[in-house]
Amino acid sequence: MATIRLKRVYEEPATDDGLRILVERLWPRGVSKERAAVDLWLKEVAPTAELRKWFNHDPARWTEFKKRYESELAHNQTVVDELRDKCRDATVTFVYAAHDERHNAALALKNWLERDLGSGGR
Numbered sequence: 001m002a003t004i005r006l007k008r009v010y011e012e013p014a015t016d017d018g019l020r021i022l023v024e025r026l027w028p029r030g031v032s033k034e035r036a037a038v039d040l041w042l043k044e045v046a047p048t049a050e051l052r053k054w055f056n057h058d059p060a061r062w063t064e065f066k067k068r069y070e071s072e073l074a075h076n077q078t079v080v081d082e083l084r085d086k087c088r089d090a091t092v093t094f095v096y097a098a099h100d101e102r103h104n105a106a107l108a109l110k111n112w113l114e115r116d117l118g119s120g121g122r
Contacts, residue, residue: 002087002117004110009095013037018091021083023106025049028097038095040086044079047105048072062103069108087113 005017009028013020013036022028022038025046047055047069055065073080086092096106 002089002114003091004087004114005091005093006101006106006110007093007095008101009036009038009097016091017093019086020093020095021086022095023109024095024097025052031097036095042079042083044076045073045083045109052105057098057100057103059100059103065103066108066112069105070112073109073112083113084117087117 003018007013007017007020009022009024009031019040020036020038022036022041022043023045024041025043025048027041028036046052047065051065051068051072054068055061094106094110096104098104098106101107
C-alpha cells in the first residue's frame, strides 16, 4: 500500500519525500520551481476555484467542504486515476500551500485517496 505524506511547499524537501506532487490549482506565491522541488503538478486534482472560495479555510465549513470536494473528485476520474496510479505502491508527498495544517484540501485528498486505495481502488 502507498505511503502518502503531506508537506507545506514552504518546508524543505527531503530525500524520503518520494514523489513530490503539488496538489494546488495555483502556483504557491513566492516559491520558485527550484525551491518547491515538485516532480509533478496536478492542478486538476485541486478543488475548483468556486469550492475553494466558498470554503475560504473556515474550519466551521470543513465537514461540508470535504463532502463537496469528494464529489468533485468522483467526477474527475481521469486525474484521479493518474493520481491513484502514482500512489499505489510508492511513497508520495502531497505538497500544498495552505497555512492551516488541519483543514486543507491536501489533507482531505490524502484521507479520501487512502480510503479509496484501502478498499482496492479501481
